[in-house]
Amino acid sequence: MPTVTMTVNGKQVSGEVEPRTLLVEFLREGLGLTGTHVGCDTSQCGCCVVHVDGRSVKACTMLAVQAEGAEVTTIEGLAADGSLHPLQQAFHENHGLQCGFCTPGMIMSSLELLQRNPDPSEAEVREWLEGNLCRCTGYHNIVKSVLAAAAAMRGAARAAE
Amino acid sequence: MYNFTYHRPRTLAEVAQLLSANEDAKLLAGGQTFIPTLKQRLAQPSDLVDLSGIAELKGIREEGGGLTIGATTTHAEVAGSELVRRLLPALADLAESIGDPQVRNLGTLGGSISNNDPAADYPAGLVGLGATVRTSKREIGAEDFFTGMFETALEEDEIVTAVHFPKPEKAAYAKFPNPASRYAIVGVFVARTGGGVRVAVTGAAPCVFRATELENALAADFSPAALDGVSVPADGLNEDIHASAEYRAHLVKVMAKRAVAAAG
Ligand SMILES: Cc1cc2nc3c(=O)[nH]c(=O)nc-3n(C[C@H](O)[C@H](O)[C@H](O)COP(=O)(O)OP(=O)(O)OC[C@H]3O[C@@H](n4cnc5c(N)ncnc54)[C@H](O)[C@@H]3O)c2cc1C
Ligand code: FES
Ligand code: FES
Numbered sequence: 475m476p477t478v479t480m481t482v483n484g485k486q487v488s489g490e491v492e493p494r495t496l497l498v499e500f501l502r503e504g505l506g507l508t509g510t511h512v513g514c515d516t517s518q519c520g521c522c523v524v525h526v527d528g529r530s531v532k533a534c535t536m537l538a539v540q541a542e543g544a545e546v547t548t549i550e551g552l553a554a555d556g557s558l559h560p561l562q563q564a565f566h567e568n569h570g571l572q573c574g575f576c577t578p579g580m581i582m583s584s585l586e587l588l589q590r591n592p593d594p595s596e597a598e599v600r601e602w603l604e605g606n607l608c609r610c611t612g613y614h615n616i617v618k619s620v621l622a623a624a625a626a627m628r629g630a631a632r633a634a635e
Numbered sequence: 636m637y638n639f640t641y642h643r644p645r646t647l648a649e650v651a652q653l654l655s656a657n658e659d660a661k662l663l664a665g666g667q668t669f670i671p672t673l674k675q676r677l678a679q680p681s682d683l684v685d686l687s688g689i690a691e692l693k694g695i696r697e698e699g700g701g702l703t704i705g706a707t708t709t710h711a712e713v714a715g716s717e718l719v720r721r722l723l724p725a726l727a728d729l730a731e732s733i734g735d736p737q738v739r740n741l742g743t744l745g746g747s748i749s750n751n752d753p754a755a756d757y758p759a760g761l762v763g764l765g766a767t768v769r770t771s772k773r774e775i776g777a778e779d780f781f782t783g784m785f786e787t788a789l790e791e792d793e794i795v796t797a798v799h800f801p802k803p804e805k806a807a808y809a810k811f812p813n814p815a816s817r818y819a820i821v822g823v824f825v826a827r828t829g830g831g832v833r834v835a836v837t838g839a840a841p842c843v844f845r846a847t848e849l850e851n852a853l854a855a856d857f858s859p860a861a862l863d864g865v866s867v868p869a870d871g872l873n874e875d876i877h878a879s880a881e882y883r884a885h886l887v888k889v890m891a892k893r894a895v896a897a898a899g
Contacts (some may be wrong), residue, residue: 476641493641493683494673517671518816520737529711529740535670539665540685583736604817605735616641619680 480541483551485527486609491538498522498533500541501548509549509578513607520606525578532605551580552585560630561585561623570619572610580606583605584620592628596621636673642680643685647692647771647794650684654792657682657750662794664707664746667738692745692796701801702726703769706745706794714739725806725898729760729824732810734817745795746849748780751787751842753801753873754818758843760808761798761823763835769797803828805857807897811889813877820878823890827857834891839872839883849891859892 477593479488482505489504501524502506513521515534522533525547561581564570571577580603587594587602594602599620600613608616640657644650654660660682663669672678686692692707695716702722704713713719715731720727727777733739733756748768761768770774771794780788789795803895806826810819819838823846823878826833828864832853834846850859867887 490637493769494636494638494669507881517667517738520735523737530737531740532737535737537641537666537670539643540687542643586736587688602736605737 476539478538478542480544480546482546483548489618493537493539494532495538497524497526497531497536497541497546499536500538501533501546504538507548508548511575512579513575513579518605518607519576520579520583520603521576523582525586525608528586528589530583547582549582552581554570559585560626562589564619564623564626565616568614568615568622569609569617574611576606576608580608580616580620584623587620588624588627592624592631594621594624637676637679639680640682641685642682643688645688645690646834647689647796650686650689650794651771651792653682653684655746655809660684662686662749664743665709666746667734667742668746668750668752686745697722698778698799699801701799703796703797703799704744706855707743710734710739710742710744710747711736713744722802723764723800723806725740725803725824726760726800727810729756729808729810732756732808732817732822742746744798748798749776749787749789749795751781751783751785752818753784753841753843754806754813754816754820754822756819756822756837759819759822759824759835759837761800761835762843762845763826763833764800764803764806765806765826765828765830765833766801767794767799769799770795778845782841786842792877801828807899808895809893809897811886811890821883821886821890823887823894825853825891825894826896827853832857836887839887841873846860846887846891849888853895857895857898859896862888862892 475490511521513519517535524533661680661683663683693705710730710733728751745768766777768780803826808824822837824835834849835842852865869880869884872883874880
């Protein structure tokens with residue numbers, strides 16, 4: 475079996491995997507990082523979204539061996555020093571979840587949006603979340619959460635200047 | 636998924652060698668079509684040859700006033716490219732309309748056209764612009780490249796390396812997406828070029844095609860109103876749970892008018 479090595483949430487990890495092992499299986503079963511969910515396993519729902527080299531991807535539609543040498547960030551990698559990431563905080567404060575199953579994917583997808591566009595419109599948030607399905611919320615509070623996080627992150631960036 | 640051996644070669648010569656040494660080897664690009672196919676056990680390759688490590692297949696450059704885009708360039712890279720926005724904004728819009736951000740981050744131009752899904756967007760862009768597909772063996776005009784449903788002119792072991800798009804005078808793409816999958820129920824790419832008007836339709840039939848009745852009307856008068864009296868025949872168009880053939884025929888005209896209006 476090939477050995478795969480990558481950096482996950484800042485730590486170098488390696489493991490033996492079958493080439494057919496999906497990235498999401500390696501993360502969940504190999505590394506025990508079960509924050510990344512599997513909703514559909516058919517590339518539709520976005521519950522499995524993680525970042526690979528700074529781009530959001532569906533970890534159920536990528537092989538672990540394709541991430542050889544890559545920098546991977548999962549939902550577990552967002553909270554720094556015990557305090558929630560502004561996106562996590564905003565989902566908490568705005569009731570952006572009900573059962574929470576879609577939330578890790580919603581947050582990891584939204585993170586790329588806010589990295590590219592710190593001040594998105596509501597329409598841009600909705601369009602960006604095209605690949606993330608939620609069975610509970612009706613999306614309104616998810617969109618509200620992302621907009622609130624964007625405002626908080628812009629505020630923090632200004633304060634740092 | 637059946638198991639396979641995975642390779643990530645660095646050069647096209649190595650790819651050729653891996654393909655000739657392993658009869659059941661298959662190429663992997665963004666995996667956004669092929670990994671779901673493997674999961675369903677609809678394919679059983681002995682070897683997967685990942686094209687992502689080959690530098691010469693990547694990138695976007697200006698060539699002869701038009702654009703040349705490498706096969707492994709992702710939809711997100713095309714949508715986000717300043718160069719594509721400047722020279723061929725209709726193509727950037729087309730790439731931006733594909734699937735969702737995560738699919739666009741991995742899915743590639745070469746993978747999309749090699750797969751030739753009847754509802755894929757790029758085939759309309761290539762045929763609409765009169766693009767040329769470059770492969771490891773030859774150059775193929777877009778209309779000769781797409782030969783049927785999920786069928787292309789590619790031979791066994793032939794690899795798409797790039798696509799060259801000439802610059803049109805005006806162009807636009809209008810798509811009526813399936814609300815769930817975002818694939819085109821109907822997508823129409825309209826271009827006015829030095830050689831005439833081209834209207835390419837995807838999603839409506841088993842394979843991309845040129846709507847000659849619309850092209851003729853637009854050649855005389857490049858305006859949405861020029862299409863008012865023209866009707867598109869429903870014969871041979873796709874019929875499924877999403878749309879009837881008649882509805883698709885209707886959408887072809889509506890999308891063509893929108894594309895002409897957007898092209899300005
Ligand atoms: C949820 C979802 C929504 C989508 N929505 C859309 C949409 O709206 N519009 C749309 O057009 N597409 C859509 N797609 C498909 C997407 O665009 C894929 O990226 C594309 O069809 C395949 O590209 P890929 O790079 O992922 O190829 P892969 O899946 O890696 O490969 C596809 C096929 O092409 C072959 N191949 C790959 N590269 C080459 C090459 N260079 N030379 C020869 N053969 C090659 C492979 O062997 C394989 O048979 C969607 C996909 C998903 C999962
Ligand atoms: S589990 Fe990956 S998209 Fe649904
Ligand atoms: S909160 Fe339950 S699926 Fe989104």
